[in-house]
């Protein structure tokens with residue numbers, strides 16, 4: 019024991035470490051002048067990675083409360099600067115077209131999971147190709163497709179009379195949502211023939227509880243499985259893209275096609291380029307299309323499936339009057355549709371209250387952080403008495419908690435209350451309103467996303483806000499509407515989810531809470547009275 023502990027060394031050791039601490043503090047405070055405060059950590063290089071992985075929502079909120087609206091931390095050798103509050107969000111949104119690169123930010127985090135072909139997409143094309151006009155056009159066919167899928171999937175699980183056994187909602191909701199993604203981004207035929215094949219492989223990309231795999235530096239069996247799934251998805255989509263290119267060549271198209279795949283082919287290559295291309299060139303084009311669509315599978319499917327689960331969880335566990343109201347809206351829409359034929363699709367786009375419920379669930383369970391990358395230090399402008407600050411090279415992220423829970427916009431922010439979108443400070447898209455302070459909602463009863471007054475917490479801000487938002491709402495609403503048309507539904511609680519206590523993961527850095535335990539329900543076939 020004496021060999022390891024000599025009391026006479028204690029004093030010099032203590033003095034040396036005190037000196038080191040004082041020097042480090044002096045040096046670091048000098049170095050950090052004009053820069054954001056640093057979150058404390060013990061291990062150099064590793065920094066606060068443990069807190070960021072295990073508590074990506076709570077930890078930044080705690081640090082903001084301690085250090086202010088801007089602070090920097092270290093994670094695996096990178097600087098990560100967290101921003102909160104409107105002036106900082108505005109600077110983030112404006113800077114993100116010049117100094118803060120969004121691809122640089124997302125790529126570094128998502129690429130290890132999704133693969134290096136990510137972010138080859140022309141992101142503007144999603145906005146254009148999935149606008150309201152195109153979504154409305156595709157809606158009746160989409161509804162009928164999902165209605166058939168849901169009925170077929172549940173055929174053997176729901177008896178012709180009485181309640182079914184317990185069913186895990188996500189198992190068939192996720193498959194339906196993915197089929198909708200395939201239907202809209204590829205084609206109805208591909209969705210029917212290959213939807214399940216692609217969906218199974220995309221589901222293999224979901225990290226689930228296996229977050230640790232992200233920080234393992236060598237290739238694991240999980241990585242190999244993901245790489246294989248990715249390559250199978252891309253090959254399958256490229257085959258269909260080649261078919262679509264050949265079809266477009268034979269049609270001599272003048273106007274941009276209405277289908278998503280046709281649209282992105284048409285807006286990327288001219289007829290002349292396509293006509294003069296060799297077979298190998300065309301295969302190369304098809305692969306590019308496949309990679310771009312693969313990115314959208316990834317960006318679109320997982321967050322939509324996650325928000326869909328929360329929408330159901332909230333409807334089934336909060337005020338039962340909300341679900342009743344959606345049910346009766348649905349019956350009215352189905353009844354209206356029946357005037358046009360026994361199978362005509364209801365107008366899902368008119369599900370006003372359901373949209374308010376989706377908006378409310380997304381507010382309460384948002385994607386908790388948006389990312390950018392500062393290649394060189396970025397000057398965050400000052401505001402009020404806050405001086406300008408130099409944000410170090412590295413990740414820059416906005417935390418959304420304070421946006422969605424801002425009590426001046428959302429009174430009683432901790433309550434699930436979709437009714438809030440039917441009264442002040444909100445006003446519907448088409449309602450007359452003279453008061454400037456009112457917040458005009460959009461097509462899906464959601465507050466707008468503006469750079470100067472960020473009211474929409476989950477879809478980003480500025481030039482790079484989510485272009486798939488309306489499509490995501492449409493997919494969730496189509497699923498809810500088709501399910502309620504054919505079935506009565508009741509929550510069944512289990513040991514895993516009793517009193518709403520679900521198992522969840524918090525996705526590192528993005529800070530979105532995802533349910534990992536099942537929402538368990540039972541279903542009864544409806545005798546639809548019209």
Ligand code: HEM
Pocket residue numbers: 120121141144314315317318319321322325385387388389476477478479480481482483484485486487489490491
């Ligand atoms: C409820 C479901 C969804 C949520 C919560 C969500 C959320 C987000 C967020 C937070 C961003 C980052 C915004 C920023 O950094 O400023 C984003 C970007 C993006 N999302 Fe979504 N998203 C959803 C559905 C979709 C869908 C269905 C698609 C398309 C099929 C899609 C395509 C994209 C793309 C392409 C980007 C990158 C935009 C850019 O960098 O310019 N998302 N999304």
